[in-house]
Amino acid sequence: MDRQTLSFLAHVDHPIAAPLSDSNVGRLLRQVGCSPGASVLDLGCGAGEWVLRALEEYPTARAFAVDTSEPALRRAEETTRDRGLRGRVIYAQGDAREYRPPKACDLVMCVGATHAFGGFEETLRAVDEHVAPGGTVLIGEGFWERSPTRAALDALDAVPEDFQDLAGTVETAEKAGWTPVYGHVSELGEWDEYEWSWTGSLTRWALDHPEHPDAEAAIAAAREHRDGWLRGYRGVLGFVCLLLRRKQEHPPRA
Secondary structure, three states, X not given: OOXXXXXXXXXXXXXXXXXXXXXXXXXXXXHHOOOOOOEEEEEOOOOOHHHHHHHHHOOOOEEEEEEOOHHHHHHHHHHHHHOOOOOOEEEEEOOOOOOOOOOOEEEEEEEOOHHHHOOHHHHHHHHHHHEEEEEEEEEEEXXXXXXXXXXXXXXXXXXXXXXXXXXXXXXXXHHOOEEXXXXXXXXXXXXXXXXXXHHHHHHHHHHHOOOOOOHHHHHHHHHHHHHHHHHHHOOOEEEEEEEEEEOOOOOOOO
């Protein structure tokens, strides 16, 4: 099974595709405080849940969204139609690093997709050109809740330098010129819900399609992921969503 299809199937029951509850997604989006007619950009939008929630929160907003996954974008288009939001969002299939929206946006989101740019710090640099003056970035990133164990690193195919602790993550944002105005650290229950949904969705699909040539591979992938989570990074890897803004430059006094 190719990676895009596997990821799509694993997120069917949890379209937020990050360890956050519905209520906390809404709380983060309300904290942005978009003005009427705002423009929204989602880099690595997956099945579109974040951008659609933003459009529902801000009824006069318009949006652009990009992702590499064809099945996820197909689901995004379907969900957009079902929720009566067609005409308010334009989806594009492609590399988020190369995508350029028609204009700078008031809210730029990249949640759980910083790997597309090479990491957190690289993402902070990349989104700068997309943000309108006074705009906000919503970025979701992993961090070490505690020093990573060998089991955690093996499960994540990571090295200690791939993430920082929470304080270091915030400091990196500040050093890049961004000012945190709000944040949410995912609770263990949010992580558990996300991981059980990830492994459960994939396993359920395989059990419902036993004749599919990828059924056994899907079950094996779900088992490997579950073991890596339960025996490796559960309680070790955290996740934080930060709302960031640039400091406004004041014109010199006459």
